[in-house]
Amino acid sequence: MTAVDKAQSIPAPATKRRSRRSARQQAVEVLKYAVLIVLAATWIFPFYWMFSSALKDDPQVYTIPPVLIPNPAHWNNFADAWAKNDFNLFAINTIFRYAVPATLLTVISSGLVAYGFSRIKWPGRDVLFYVCLITIMLPWQVTMVPLFITFKNLGWINSYLPLVVPNAFGSAFFIFMMRQFFLTIPEELSDAARIDGASEFGILVRIILPLAVPALAVVALFRFLGAWNDFLGPLIYLNDESMYPLALGINRLRANISATGTNELAYPYLMAVSTIVVTPILVLFFLAQRTFIEGISVTGIKG
Amino acid sequence: MQSIAVRRSGLTSRDRRNLVTGLLFVSPWIIGFLLFTVFPLFYSLYISLTRYDLIRDPVFIGAANYTELFFEDAQFWKVVYNTIYYVLISVPLSLAFSFLVANLLNTRVVGRSFFRAVMYIPAIVPGICAAMVWLFLLNIQYGAINGFLQSIGMPAIPFLSSPELTKPSLIMIAVWATGNAVVVFLAGLQDVPRSLYEAAVVDGANGWQQFRNVTIPMSTPVILFNLVIGFIGAFQEFTSAYLIFGTGGGPLNSALLYSPFLYQNAFQFLRMGKASALAWLLFIVVVIGTMILFRTSARWVYYGGER
Numbered sequence: 271m272t273a274v275d276k277a278q279s280i281p282a283p284a285t286k287r288r289s290r291r292s293a294r295q296q297a298v299e300v301l302k303y304a305v306l307i308v309l310a311a312t313w314i315f316p317f318y319w320m321f322s323s324a325l326k327d328d329p330q331v332y333t334i335p336p337v338l339i340p341n342p343a344h345w346n347n348f349a350d351a352w353a354k355n356d357f358n359l360f361a362i363n364t365i366f367r368y369a370v371p372a373t374l375l376t377v378i379s380s381g382l383v384a385y386g387f388s389r390i391k392w393p394g395r396d397v398l399f400y401v402c403l404i405t406i407m408l409p410w411q412v413t414m415v416p417l418f419i420t421f422k423n424l425g426w427i428n429s430y431l432p433l434v435v436p437n438a439f440g441s442a443f444f445i446f447m448m449r450q451f452f453l454t455i456p457e458e459l460s461d462a463a464r465i466d467g468a469s470e471f472g473i474l475v476r477i478i479l480p481l482a483v484p485a486l487a488v489v490a491l492f493r494f495l496g497a498w499n500d501f502l503g504p505l506i507y508l509n510d511e512s513m514y515p516l517a518l519g520i521n522r523l524r525a526n527i528s529a530t531g532t533n534e535l536a537y538p539y540l541m542a543v544s545t546i547v548v549t550p551i552l553v554l555f556f557l558a559q560r561t562f563i564e565g566i567s568v569t570g571i572k573g
Numbered sequence: 574m575q576s577i578a579v580r581r582s583g584l585t586s587r588d589r590r591n592l593v594t595g596l597l598f599v600s601p602w603i604i605g606f607l608l609f610t611v612f613p614l615f616y617s618l619y620i621s622l623t624r625y626d627l628i629r630d631p632v633f634i635g636a637a638n639y640t641e642l643f644f645e646d647a648q649f650w651k652v653v654y655n656t657i658y659y660v661l662i663s664v665p666l667s668l669a670f671s672f673l674v675a676n677l678l679n680t681r682v683v684g685r686s687f688f689r690a691v692m693y694i695p696a697i698v699p700g701i702c703a704a705m706v707w708l709f710l711l712n713i714q715y716g717a718i719n720g721f722l723q724s725i726g727m728p729a730i731p732f733l734s735s736p737e738l739t740k741p742s743l744i745m746i747a748v749w750a751t752g753n754a755v756v757v758f759l760a761g762l763q764d765v766p767r768s769l770y771e772a773a774v775v776d777g778a779n780g781w782q783q784f785r786n787v788t789i790p791m792s793t794p795v796i797l798f799n800l801v802i803g804f805i806g807a808f809q810e811f812t813s814a815y816l817i818f819g820t821g822g823g824p825l826n827s828a829l830l831y832s833p834f835l836y837q838n839a840f841q842f843l844r845m846g847k848a849s850a851l852a853w854l855l856f857i858v859v860v861i862g863t864m865i866l867f868r869t870s871a872r873w874v875y876y877g878g879e880r
Contacts, residue, residue: 439605
């Protein structure tokens with residue numbers, strides 16, 4: 271919270287001699303905003319292009335110079351692209367088979383583990399936490415093949431189990447995030463509860479978690495996002511189209527284009543579906559901007 | 574009963590109880606660590622010494638997968654070259670770019686959170702959506718960029734079809750998606766004590782000198798953090814390279830990066846042994862590279878700040 275508050279309240283050092291604003295300083299200001307606006311426009315353009323292309327028909331897609339504002343705009347592309355390619359099913363798969371269970375399991379397990387790594391003192395704790403931190407660096411490629419073989423032997427291929435079950439065992443990155451937050455809660459609160467005879471689990475549930483709601487929100491947000499965005503995991507484990515999440519649905523749409531050549535409305539449909547899949551992320555971001563920025567800042571600064 | 578025991582024998586008993594409770598709380602992670610990290614790590618090492626196609630039983634072949642990669646597979650060295658090219662350019666470029674943008678946003682800016690949001694959003698949207706729109710934007714026939722170039726009479730740029738331009742195109746997309754680093758840098762810059770700038774101004778430092786002698790040294794811990802994260806991430810880049818260029822890796826394999834190559838060996842050619850050998854080589858390179866970064870960091874990272 272402090273980082274964001276500071277962002278708004280602390281004036282930057284460069285503008286201190288505000289009273290003696292020379293023409294040169296004004297020129298610098300103009301240049302600064304010019305740079306920022308050009309950057310922002312460049313950064314937004316791919317999203318604008320995604321959205322505006324979704325509204326086009328085929329001639330509008332292939333026109334040179336490119337059509338910036340399609341007229342007429344084909345708003346029905348969104349509904350058509352979505353419905354004709356089973357995206358309702360893919361959305362249900364993504365949310366209910368993957369994102370929601372993975373998020374719930376991650377929040378519960380990482381909360382428990384983070385509590386053990388921060389609110390109880392026991393010999394060997396910090397060494398083990400250090401080991402936990404190091405695993406963040408482990409490339410996923412190293413465990414990809416053996417885990418695939420193991421899950422295959424368990425008969426878990428073509429199900430969401432390989433993507434969901436590991437979340438029940440905590441994830442190093444989220445354990446780290448929550449631990450950092452738990453450490454900021456005064457120890458006296460726990461001590462008082464201990465004197466009253468509360469168990470550690472009782473302290474976690476009744477005292478720590480209610481205070482740690484922002485941290486839980488950060489973890490939940492990032493885990494949900496990770497599942498929503500995941501492409502490689504489903505690509506490896508899911509074969510049956512009825513099991514596809516959104517990412518594989520988009521990939522299938524794209525593959526159809528490459529296979530059959532550009533069939534009718536291929537690009538507008540691809541862009542329409544992409545736009546719809548991006549939109550909840552944008553909405554989530556603007557609703558929870560503070561949570562996002564804090565979560566990211568905490569990992570980098572307080573690390 | 575337990576509480577009586579605690580009172581009598583004092584710290585040791587309490588320590589023991591804490592140890593049990595503590596281990597109980599972290600036990601999910603310990604189990605997960607053994608099941609999903611330690612076991613696969615060694616299993617992977619074993620598979621890398623075998624020929625294994627998932628159908629027949631693995632056959633032990635010693636270091637043959639490694640010698641094949643090093644001495645027989647020309648594609649391997651191409652992939653190594655591509656990946657090093659990608660890492661060595663995209664990581665410093667993204668780092669320098671995001672640091673400069675963060676500094677720009679750390680001045681008095683109207684609409685700072687808007688600009689920060691704009692820089693950050695590409696980092697959190699689904700990789701496949703970003704890849705699809707870039708695939709479309711960079712297309713030589715009907716991509717927007719070439720469309721505009723052609724309409725003002727410039728020649729089209731073969732971003733995705735010229736072997737010289739495929740890697741720079743991937744790097745361009747990586748820089749576009751470097752918003753995480755911007756946010757982390759900006760938070761770091763806001764933690765630099767203002768008193769340091771005030772002292773610098775009293776000493777007559779101009780803007781550049783303040784940047785050079787206050788901002789940069791105070792940011793070195795965050796630079797190291799972003800450098801390590803960026804380095805590890807770039808070595809593992811998969812989604813954009815795989816989706817834009819496929820497992821074929823574009824013209825003349827010019828955009829075939831390490832992770833798609835590994836994926837291709839594992840799940841297209843079903844060469845689990847070779848894929849595991851690739852994974853272990855990557856693991857070793859990432860560990861050594863990260864260690865080098867941390868070792869040299871003692872020379873340039875300044876930890877004298879507030880913390």
